Amino acid sequence: MIKVILRFTNLVVLTLLVLSFFSFLLAYLFPGDALANLSGINHGSQQQLESLGQFYHLNNNILVQYWFYLGELFNGNWGVSFSSGLPLATEIARTLPASIELSTYALIISLLIGLPLGFIAGIRHHKLADYALLSVSVLGYSIPVFWLAMLMILGFSLQLGWFPLSGRLSLLYEVPKISGFILLDILWSDLENKSEVFTDAFRHMILPTLSIAAFTTTVILRITRRSVIETMNSDYIQAALARGLTARQILFRHGIKNAIMPILPLLAMQFTTLLTNAMIVEVIFSWPGIGNWLIQAIYQRDYPAIRVGMLAVSTLVVIFTMTIDLLIRLVDPKKSKVERVAI
Known part of the structure; x- marks a missing residue:
């Protein structure tokens, strides 16, 4: 170990x-200038630039410069933004939790939907339920995340008006930042209209979360289906059938545990895919996460x-x-x- x-x-x-x-x-x-790209100070005085050059050791070779750069990373001195003038460590701390929150909730939804449907498809292998779920999974896997997000905005926001169009919270409310996860921050806060604010934040979160979760749900469904089929066709399952155990007993005693264990690493790795998709969806829904922040940084x-x-x-x-x-x-x-x- x-x-x-x-x-x-x-x-x-x-x-x-x-x-x-x-x-x-x-x-x-x-x-541009390497010193400006390191420090974020684009238009400084001559004395300030000389001081920054000494601070980043630009007169030394590149390995020495990297060594001191690494030290500044550990100290939290990541430079400042060209556009906002704020420390980049502050900007990252503000935007990254929003992306993690979106990815976490999407992963939970994907697991709650994908795992049961995967077991149903695996148990009902080569039957109508299996073919139907496979068809839905292929459709969900094939739709680009950004296109699905725009379809949801068009249908549920613009046409039906059920959910907000963009943002993380209405401008009428202000939530003190505690963890960076807005739903948790609302629950932990002392707001008088807590339930109203929570409902508003939850409604803002539904469409972007579902847009991200759709792709991962289909992946989890197919991974689970394949693992269930392999498990139920294994020798020890056939031996349990020969001993007279019912299909329900075999599933709950042996099938679920042995089918889930091989796919746990694959399920956990879906978080990275979710984070990548979240960075795309953030731009469409104007979600204040690190993906939207990076796109704005590229534009500027x-x-x-x-x-x-x-x-x-x-x-x-x-x-x-x-x-x-x-x-x-x-x-x-x-x-x-x-x-x-x-x-």
């Missing part, structure tokens, strides 16, 4: 070092924001993916032994 933890720790550290080095190189690859040629935003998203994906994979290997020792070479 200790060896596995050390291997994953080394892999995470090395991956993050490579990501941070590429983030550092972007300051030189982007148009805010190179420090692009550099730090890409690094923040990449770091989150790497840490989450490696952590989930490590936990699964620790929980399932057989998987750790069989796939040790893949670490």
Whole structure:
């Protein structure tokens, strides 16, 4: 167990070092002055620029510069934004939780819908229910996320008027930031009209969450269906049938556990796909997440924001993916032994 933890720790550290080095190189690859791309200060006085040059050690070789750049990353000094003039660490802390919130709720919906439907399709293999669910999953898998989001806006917001068109909360309300997850912040706050504010935030969240969850639900359905079919056709399931156990008993005693365990890593990895899709949907729904913020930074040629935003998203994906994979290997020792070479 200790060896596995050390291997994953080394892999995470090395991956993050490579990501941070590429983030550092972007300051030189982007148009403009490297010092401005690092610090975010585009029009400073001569004395200020000289001070910043000494601060970032621009007179030294690139490895020395990277070493001090790495130290500033750990200290939270990520520079400032060209457009807003605010520290980038503050901007990331403001926008990233909104994207994580959207992805988390979408993953919960995908699991609650995809897993049961996958079991139904797997148990009813080559029957009408299986064909119907497969057809729906192919349709959902084929529709682009951005197109589905625009269809939802057209149908449920503009035509029916059931849900808000964009945003995270109506301008009439103001919620104090505690965790960055707006629903939790509302519940933890001391607002007098808490239920009204919660309902408004929930209505704003429905369409973007469903737009993101649609694709992942179809993926989870198909993964679960394949795992259930393989499990129910295995030798120990056939032996249980030969002993006289009913199909219901086999499913609840052996089928569910053995079908879910192989797909847990694949289900956990869907969070990264959800985060990517969330960054696309945020632009369409004007959701104040890091995806929308990065798109605005690209439009405004805010190179420090692009550099730090890409690094923040990449770091989150790497840490989450490696952590989930490590936990699964620790929980399932057989998987750790069989796939040790893949670490």
